[in-house]
Amino acid sequence: MKVIALCANFKVAIALWYQLHRLDHIDFTILISKASKKQGRIAFIWQLLKGFLGRLWPRDQCLAWQLWRAKKLHISLSALQDESTLAWIRQQAPDVGLHAIGVIYRKSILDCFRLGILNPHIGLLPEYRGRSVMEWSLLNGDPTGITTFFIDEGIDTGARLVLREAVDVSLFREIAAAKQFLFSLNGVMFAKALEVLQPSESAGLCHQKPEDGKRYYVMSSLFTEVARQMLPASATSETS
Known part of the structure; x- marks a missing residue:
């Protein structure tokens, strides 16, 4: 089963990775993106950097880097429900999404997941x-x-x-x-x-x-x- 966690920051993403990546028969990937189009790209990058440097232990920073290199962590600088982010999700052909970001989901993103998004x-x-x-x-x-x-x-x-x-x-x-x-x-x-x-x-x-x-x-x-x-x-x- 292919699962994508929909996250707003590194802290939540890494916490979910520790709890879920060893589940049997689960192919687990993390997506970090903006919750809203209202947030500017520079502000979002700054928020990510502050979270990465200020809220993660060094071992978790190393883990995030390793996950990114292994393509198990994807960072979108667009909003979650922008077409560019949706296109990446569709390309992964996920079965289940995990809700860990503050949005109300529209049909366009719900339809990207074969079974749906869990909350x-x-x-x-x-x-x-x-x-x-x-x-x-x-x-x-x-x-x-x-x-x-x-x-x-x-x-x-x-x-x-x-x-x-x-x-x-x-x-x-x-x-x-x-x-x-x-x-x-x-x-x-x-x-x-x-x-x-x-x-x-x-x-x-x-x-x-x-x-x-x-x-x-x-x-x-x-x-x-x-x-x-x-x-x-x-x-x-x-x-x-």
Whole structure:
């Protein structure tokens, strides 16, 4: 199975490489590109250089260089959904893309991947779509978790759910720390989803419909504080 990770910077790209490149039967490649046409080329190059020199350990800098020379790391100075970047993706004939860049995908890029683009969403679909879904789950007294699914052009409405897993965040005292923990599991969830797809590309898939569940929006600071107090560790620290 040919997999391309769609990344915005070196740090995310190298982290995913460490977690995924040894999976059986996976041909893994990384694409780093601009998220938006609005960012100038010089600004993007400067951002990459700062990330490469300032946020990578020397061994990771060497690894990035080796991956680039081996054509396992491709850097596009165009936006992800520019035709030049899409042409490179099509040339690779990938089966699966991994979402690790801040864009909303259009059909033109979704169609480049035979199976689609996987996204680990930090909410349990279809019940929790949209923004601040971990906080809304806490506020409603529902389990928190991650759903890895194939993206479509909507907001968390992709029909094919590959993996749906509850993740406990009760040990955290702050909302930001709990969310960061869930985001840190992206590589783990990608690996699990790819393993599910290996025996059969339809194995383990369940489906959601657009009318299923709800779409949530960014939670207000007032409600966020209430959600924080729903964390058992937070409540314990405030009463001790």
